[in-house]
Amino acid sequence: MTLAARYLSARTLDTAPALSAPPGPGEVELAPAYVGICGTDLHIFHGDMDAPVAVPAVLGHEMAGHVVRVGPDVENWAPGDAVTVMPLLWDDACAACRNGHQHICQHLDFIGIDSPGAMQQRWTVPASTLIRLPDSLPLDRAALVEPTAVAVHDVGRAEVRDGERVVVGGGPVGVLIALVARAAGADVRVVELSAHRRLLAEELGLTAWNPADDDVPVLVREWTGDAGADVAFEVLGVRGRLCLVAIHPRPREINLHRFFWRELTLVGARLYDRSDFERAVALVADGTVPAERMISKVVPLTQAPAAFEALEGGGDVMKILVDCTDDSDDARRAAV
Incomplete structure (x- = not known):
């Protein structure tokens, strides 16, 4: 029996015992160490995504931890391996998959939303979702690989070019996008109302956007x-x-005349693929993305519900991590 943080209904989470099933064929059992709370998790907390979420739902998809057990037919993974998870399962049959866009599969299982997530002491997932982490990378920093992969994908979708000016918000994903875009050679500007987040962006060498700029x-x-x-x-x-x-x-109105008059382009960016994840691991590991500067607070699993409320309230926070480590002997052995 292990512990998990669960979404029950709008603005209601708890922590409760959870069964840990042994890994089946092609599966691995993980011991999550740190799990980040992201904007999508807050949407779930607000009750905005009750349609795809089956309650009680274990949340969390930004994680880093260790392999504990491997199931039959699993190769190249062993207990103690440091990993993160690309939390996507696709059907390989729909039009998106057939055209090579599995990450936006029309029947996508986003693990942590459509199926149980990482905010628990034991987590069984398909081995195909694992991404290896360098042993030298601290696991709290590695918990930011998933949102960094989002940023890598976003910068790619925006087709950011060397020397080009890019304007982005100053929240957690915005700062990650700014850092990835800067690494690609962009001239980045940040827009942010929060004084705390503006200061962090400035400390990271990111420049505030001047509304007088018309280019x-x-x-x-x-x-x-x-x-x-x-x-x-x-x-x-x-x-x-x-x-x-x-x-x-909810739907929003846009000024289509503006798009016509200035020949603007609108593109969507939803998730990521494996190459985005691998690039994100490298950026976090080499310090291009200083993940430690993004972490405002780390709380134990039992305080996960309060952590959601703290993030919702804003204030001087950027990223909160949930510490899911288990002090049992088997968890300690798995981590060495």
């Missing part, structure tokens, strides 16, 4: 407010590109 070739939009939607479509320069990242719970 904005690329805008990567990961913020969701109504006012922000209006601004996003107005600030792009001629032939500018808007890469839309955020989840919008």
Whole structure:
């Protein structure tokens, strides 16, 4: 019996014992060490995603930990291996998969939303989802590989070019996008209302956007407010590109005349593929993405519900991690 953090209904989470099934053929059992709380998790917490979420639901898809056990037919993985998980399962049969876009499969199982996630002391997943981590990479920093993979994919979808100006928000994903875009040679500008997040962006060497700038070739939009939607479509320069990242719970009006008049481009960016994940591991491991600077707080698994409320309230937070480590002897052995 292990412990898990579970979503029960809008604004209601708990921690409770959970059964840990042994890994079957092609599966591995993991001991999650750290799990990040992301914006999608907050959407679930608010009750905005009750349709795909079967309650009680174990949340969490930003994680790092160790392999504990491997099931039959699993090769190249062993207890003690440091890993993160690319939390996507696809059917390989739909039109998206047949065209090589498995990450947006029409019947995608996003692990941590459509099926149980990582916010538990033991977690069984298909071995195909594992991404190996360098032994030198601390697991708390490695928990930010998944959102960094989002940023890598977003920068790729936006087709960011060397020397090009990119404007992005200053939240957790926005800062990661800014860091990845800067590594690609972009001239990055950050828009952020929170003084705490503006200061962090400044400490990371990111420059604030000046509204007087009228030449904005690329805008990567990961913020969701109504006012922000209006601004996003107005600030792009001629032939500018808007890469839309955020989840919008309801339809929004856009000024199509603006798109026509300036020959703008709108692209969506949803998730990532394995190459994005592997690039993200490298960026976090070599310090291009200083993940440790993004971590505002680490809380034990039993305090996960309070951590969701703290993030929802805003304030001086960027990223909160949930510590899922188990002090039992088998967990300690698996980590060495």
